[in-house]
Amino acid sequence: MDDHSREARWERRTDAPLTLASLLYLAAYAVRVLADPSLPEAGRAACHAVLLAAWAVFAVDYAVRWRLSGRRLGFVRGHLLDTVVLALPLLRPLRFVKTYERVKRRHGLPRLSLYARVIFYAGTSTLLLGFAGALAVYDHERGAPGATIHTFGDAVWWTCSTLSTVGYGDVAPVTPVGRLIAVGVMACGLALLGAVTGSFSSWLLQVFSREDEERPPGR
Missing domain, CATH: 1.20.58 (Methane Monooxygenase Hydroxylase; Chain G, domain 1)
Incomplete structure (x- = not known):
């Protein structure tokens, strides 16, 4: 073998x-x-x-x-x-999606579409990275001099605003490790947003293209 x-x-x-x-x-x-x-x-x-x-x-x-x-x-x-x-x-x-697709392929079932895989990866990544990022930044920020993140709720709020690239600025990390985590969360947020936006735009283009091909020619 x-x-x-x-x-x-x-x-x-x-x-x-x-x-x-x-x-x-x-x-x-x-x-x-x-x-x-x-x-x-x-x-x-x-x-x-x-x-x-x-x-x-x-x-x-x-x-x-x-x-x-x-x-x-x-x-x-x-x-x-x-x-x-x-x-x-x-x-x-x-x-999970890779395992799921392998099981479906083994039983002769069609695999997930590209858009379904992108949405699954982006959604799961957002939840996992958001939770992990909130835990990590809370672990390093609580009790630090001048910190604005005092509770886990503050950390979750900061992570949501950072991943979504909104960045309200009402709470922000002040420690070196916390800021390093922030850089990673921001980079992941931009990558995930770009992946979802690109996939959605591609799907819309395919839908409109298919409608144009099915539409009878005008006068």
């Missing part, structure tokens, strides 16, 4: 466990941030253990698939989403 088939078989077997690991990663990070400082030391240690275990699981998965592919740098270029997931395991649920 060739390397590509071995890689595909490995992916099929690890999809569900890695998705569960991603959800556990997000849950552990949320508990560590939101329950602190009332979280006991044992609970904090357990959260850190789950986070490290999730990182290790994703690192092993990435290394195995890189080895099975036999493509070296070509694997990295062809699996950008997996490379991002290695840095942020909480994005693993984005692979």
Whole structure:
């Protein structure tokens, strides 16, 4: 059996466990941030253990698939989403659509349309990045001198306005790490907005083109 088939078989077997690991990663990070400082030391240690275990699981998965592919740098270029997931395991649920399409293909069913995939990726990415960004900025901003983000609600409000590229400016990060997170959230917001806008524009063009082709010629 060739390397590509071995890689595909490995992916099929690890999809569900890695998705569960991603959800556990997000849950552990949320508990560590939101329950602190009332979280006991044992609970904090357990959260850190789950986070490290999730990182290790994703690192092993990435290394195995890189080895099975036999493509070296070509694997990295062809699996950008997996490379991002290695840095942020909480994005693993984005692979739901890939798993779903593989199941449909196995049963001979048509795959999702391009527009459905774009909307799914953009919507899921917005929710995951919004929640993770709010947790991260709240973790680094609370208690900082001159901070305007004092509660998790403030962090969620800031993340929503930043991802939507509105940026009201009523709350903003003041710490270096918080501002670095802000740069990432802004970049993701622009990318997601561009993807959705471009896909919607392309869909409208196809609809109007199809209507023009079906319309009988005028006098």
